[in-house]
Amino acid sequence: MMLTKSDKPTLIGLLQYAAETNPEGLCISMDGHQRSFSELFQGALTRAKCLVNLGAQKGDKVGILMPNSIEYLEIFYGAMLVGCVPVTINNRYKVAELKYVLSHGDVKFLFTSAATETNFLNTLKEAFTDLNLTQSSQELADAPVLEKVYVVEDAPHPQISDADFLANMGGDGFTPPSVSSDDVAFIMFTSGTTANPKACCLSHRSVVGNGFAQAARWQMTAQDRMYDPLPFFHMSTILPLTASMCVMASLFATRYFNVDEAIETFINDDITIGFIAFPTLTNEIINHPKFDGAALSSIRLVNNVAPVSTLEIYDQSFEHGVGVSAYGMTEAGGVICYGDVEDSLEKRLNTCGKPFPGIEVRIADPENPSNVFGTNQKGEIQIRGYCLFEGYYKDEEATQNAMIDDGWYRSGDLGALDNEGYLSYLGRWKDMLKIGGENVAALEIESHINTHPAVVLSQVVGVADDRLDEVAAVFIEAVPGASVSSQDIIDYCKGQISNFKIPRYVVFLTEWPMSATKIQKFKLKSFDLGEKLTS
Template sequence: MGEERRMTTPSQTIVEAGTRTSAQTLAEAARKWPDATALLIDGTRLTWATLDAEARLWARGLVAAGVRPGAHVGILMPNCAEYVRLFYACGMIGATALTINARFKDDDLGYAIHHSDMDILFIGGQAREYTDFHAMLLRLYPELAGWTGAPLALADAPSLRRIYNLCDPRDHGWPDGDTLMAGAAGVPEDEVTRLRDATSPASHALMMYSSGTTAHPKACMLTHRTLGMIGAAFAERFHLAPGDSVMNPLPFFHMSSMLPMAACRASGAAQIATAHFEPGEALRLMEEERVTFGYLSFPTLVNQLINHPDFAGRDLSRLRYLHCVGPAETMQKYTRAFPGAQYINAYGLTEATGVPCYTDPEDPAEEALSVSGRPFDGITGKAVDPETLADMPPGERGEIWLSGWALFDGYYKDDEATARALVDGWLRTGDMGHVRADGRIVYDGRLKDMLKIGGENVAALEIETWLCSHPDIQIAQVIGVPDDHLFEVAAAYVELTPGAHITPGEIVDYCIGQIASYKIPRYVRIVDSWPMSTTKIQKFKLARDFTPAEKIDPKTRAKAG
């Protein structure tokens, strides 16, 4: 491994960012750029000064509700201004924001609430026509029927004391935003200041559930220090400053939004977000807000933009960078569609505080088509033989390992999984690839039995377990195959029980409404034999030669049903 990789050190700006919490950095942004836009989401525009003031009010409400430093505050909402206020409010009082995947179905949600020792849960009714979180909780905890706010004592969620239902026009009698604000009036301003300044950068800012090779996701703990440093590093690499704006329609429960939010906080740039991506509206905003960074990440979003009838007529000349991850051929198409913007590739995972590796704007533009990127200064990558754990020479394929300041703080209540992931100061990513002599990383697929669907890590075991619950299926094996929209989708090979008759479409129907939509297999093949070693099915020998004609669209089948 080259010495250049070993010797990179973070700049003073990045180091100093690690000495402040997210709330302290927000307060600094409010002092530096009080009238600049911090967040624009679905018509709500918040300046840095306004966001800081409103988050302080929400923090007072949390204190009145009994939230104390170290508490776990669950957030289960679509993207909205309330989400951002609540995230910062948690940081102001030393609580950990548990950002829950809004795509979770009942089983994953129930697991997360119980496993995380969640104290308080905030749900949002803004997107009830798509996902009704109130109804989900009633299914999980029938004893909530008729609940009006008394302290909870749920057998399956013993730590959960209260639920707040925000922005839901239906009156369920549960505590809501008005309830929280009424309590805030009784908490003095200086109490929030005291708690904010007493919170350590080493404390946990975020807890995020990331799927692993087990059926249930694992909770990654991320500190204020690493979140602040990675935000500053991003802003530094891409020269973000007040007047810049980042179009980022990705969900707030994902690091693909939390990282750009941290970069905007560090630089005074504006973050433009939305609860539901609509390409025509996104193009309007990109023109009117003079967007300089399109942080779109996935082909499914970029394709919607360039195929929209308004695309050719919009002035996107201010766009300097376009971030997306996908096949080189697809990215070449995007560079032609956005000739004034530089394409940015990347590599990352939640356990490394999101994305610690991006292509460098100073590198030749064409290199981004084949190279995932250069780690931020102070972060090192290497490739390791996954069996012998010997370091691989530069350019030779192995498991990607990372070290440096961006590593997560471990998995909550899972010391064994943490010990497997963090080895002698290195993070075992479970990803395959190689590291060049100049330190740049080239990603080349997953080592673990995992899929990367639309930016979400999905355990093949989770899908296989559900498929095998069907009485007509006795064996299911799931692999990932490339996809133009979601980067990768699930393909299922299934062996039926003797005498059973079921079609691939009916197998997909069995998944609809029962597992998250992005996890539903798009391809299904029924087989009666398997490629075997002595005792195990050899997944790597399963054919990946799927054709467009075989693809099954769950949305089309759901509508037809």
């Protein structure tokens, strides 16, 4: 008998149930390394025993600053088994961000890596000059809660190594504390833009509930094999892994995305679900010389978040797979709706699907959030239900600002609900440009420019202008080898979108400023825009 959402399992309870029910079933495959459900649970149990013997108690924070690895997941689930709260740390964080996260997050145990391609130890040492890399015990002035640091990969000294940590396993006796589905499962820091990242406290109820909902929406079974190349510190991997565990399906992950390896995984591992999610990765895959969508007969579903014109290309590229989109955020347990495998093409391209059962969505006036709009009206997306976070850790003011009466969360996103309950995402509320007094959504301009045959992806930001207060600047990643100029883009816009919406600056680039998975638009504003164009 399978577990269900009504059983109110915890994340670690979900893994334990899979380990007991389907011990030999493949849970995770990564770069040639595989773990069954039983093996992953036993690895987590080993690390849980070590944490207990080091004095870990329920509620202690366990930071993980590592690339994707089997050990990452063992630490993640092992901490939860003890009742500790894992703190997943963005690998891209630099000195100021790491200093803030470890201090504000009250991290007591930190696991990190000194692998050649990482720079974690140097960054940590710059953030905390009193960090001692010859022993695990620490006394840091700017992170007084931090007691232990362990370097899981390529430790610079034996007494700070993973082997030193695992030597603490001790005896066999271990009684896990009682953990409720309403307890905080882990803390995930949002990417942040210009301010410090916010620490989202996510309950087991939120993530497990969304995992069951995802599995049901996509009609997942134990035979599914999902490819997900995204980082473990992000909900775009934690939630799909949870959904896979709900039905005992297998997840195929990777340390870092590599398009050659991605193609081989699709071909050789009979992948049924592609959780690629972001255009920067999907474009690499479908433009690869070895990609043959017609030959990938095992693919039945591919998830991406992109403009309609781009989603249409993806849907055509994976000939055997149904393309779906999604809408969500960390504060709502990752995702609150996906497209359904049985939805029409029009619904799958133009909407994010219907909200999961148990989650309410309404559209309201962003300037007056209590003023609720009707169907097909554009406004701010508000969310209520089991999926919502437990608040921002040690930031009551930010938590209160994110909520309004009766438990509604303000997303800051613009959207609309149609008369069938399908949700459309229409851009960020604060991603609106004010051009000559007119409100213009950046997404509206991007959606048109993205249809240009020489454009892979475009991003629009507002820049100050003496006459109009603000004008559009577009940043473009062109198709490799394509010949396209700034004037070509301007000409493509003429007669198709209003003159005042046509970008006055066109910048071509080959690499985007990224957080873990998203383009950081605020950084684009500091780029050299070149000369202003006229339309």
